[in-house]
Amino acid sequence: MAHDHxxxxxxxxxxxxxxxxxxLTEKGLVDPAAIDTLIDLYQTKIGPRNGAKVVARAxxxxxxxxxxxxxxxxxxxxxxxxxxxxxxxxxVENTEDVHNxxxxxxxxxYPWPTLGLPPIWxxxxxxxxxxxxxxxxxxxxxxxxxxxxxxxxxxxxxxxLRYLVLPRRPAGTDDMDEDQLAExxxxxxxxxxxxxxxxxx
Amino acid sequence: MNGIHDLGGMHGLxxxxxxxxxxxxxxEWEGRVFGLFFANFAQGHFNVDQFRHGIEKMAxxxxxxxxxYEHWLHSFETLLSEKGIISLEELDRKQAELSQAGDT
Numbered sequence: 001m002a003h004d005h006x007x008x009x010x011x012x013x014x015x016x017x018x019x020x021x022x023x024l025t026e027k028g029l030v031d032p033a034a035i036d037t038l039i040d041l042y043q044t045k046i047g048p049r050n051g052a053k054v055v056a057r058a059x060x061x062x063x064x065x066x067x068x069x070x071x072x073x074x075x076x077x078x079x080x081x082x083x084x085x086x087x088x089x090x091x092v093e094n095t096e097d098v099h100n101x102x103x104x105x106x107x108x109x110y111p112w113p114t115l116g117l118p119p120i121w122x123x124x125x126x127x128x129x130x131x132x133x134x135x136x137x138x139x140x141x142x143x144x145x146x147x148x149x150x151x152x153x154x155x156x157x158x159x160x161l162r163y164l165v166l167p168r169r170p171a172g173t174d175d176m177d178e179d180q181l182a183e184x185x186x187x188x189x190x191x192x193x194x195x196x197x198x199x200x201x
Numbered sequence: 202m203n204g205i206h207d208l209g210g211m212h213g214l215x216x217x218x219x220x221x222x223x224x225x226x227x228x229e230w231e232g233r234v235f236g237l238f239f240a241n242f243a244q245g246h247f248n249v250d251q252f253r254h255g256i257e258k259m260a261x262x263x264x265x266x267x268x269x270y271e272h273w274l275h276s277f278e279t280l281l282s283e284k285g286i287i288s289l290e291e292l293d294r295k296q297a298e299l300s301q302a303g304d305t
Contacts, residue, residue, distance in 0.1 A: 038236045039235065105207065106253075120223060126218075132209040
């Protein structure tokens with residue numbers, strides 16, 4: 001439902017936005033070129049590849065992993081992934097016994113510097129509602145088969161604090177380097193709705 | 202603040218719909234709204250908490266029936282008009298003017 005437009009045809013909304021931008025531009029409060037730049041930045045440069053690099057380093061460098069779990073914000077900043085909506089980061093680690101899932105029930109808070117902008121399902125009412133009441137069901141719906149005895153922990157993000165899941169490194173990847181490992185890490189694995197799989201050999 | 206935005210645990214909202222290879226913005230105006238957030242934030246017209254409160258003050262039925270970036274647009278209009286940076290009347294006039302000009 002998130003991108004349906006029940007109330008008004010999209011063209012009305014598009015026109016409303018154009019009117020607002022035009023008005024603010026005429027008042028000298030907005031520079032349309034700066035908006036172009038921002039859109040490009042978030043479409044092409046800031047995305048889950050950033051988070052994947054953090055994960056791959058944590059898998060290959062035990063000292064980094066320790067720093068990351070101790071102070072996520074600081075350790076992520078070592079990559080230069082800082083800024084809006086990533087001011088206070090907590091990294092939660094999946095283990096043999098614990099699986100973590102991230103949601104924002106109140107809104108759609110999400111770690112932009114490491115994951116980019118959230119997918120629509122993350123922002124949708126059904127995910128926000130069910131991630132806390134039926135996390136196992138949600139995870140299963142995403143195709144992850146978690147053993148019964150694995151504890152599921154759900155982390156509800158807020159405007160100040162954002163979570164990143166450190167997934168488990170898949171078996172059979174011992175001979176892979178950091179860059180190769182980063183390629184395996186999906187956006188959903190860092191939200192907790194997917195696992196990282198070893199490449200099919 | 203308890204309100205319609207507090208969706209945790211709510212029943213009956215339907216399945217979680219996912220889209221393969223989802224674009225960041227489905228329509229051009231969504232990107233413009235996204236950029237306007239930064240522009241307004243940088244101008245000091247509101248902070249993140251005020252921005253969210255602008256969304257949380259939406260009428261409950263409207264909140265559930267509109268999309269993510271429509272929520273943002275709603276918050277901009279509320280906050281910018283409350284602070285006297287724009288008036289909703291001049292925004293309406295501008296929208297009518299652009300529509301008449303056939304400028305989509």
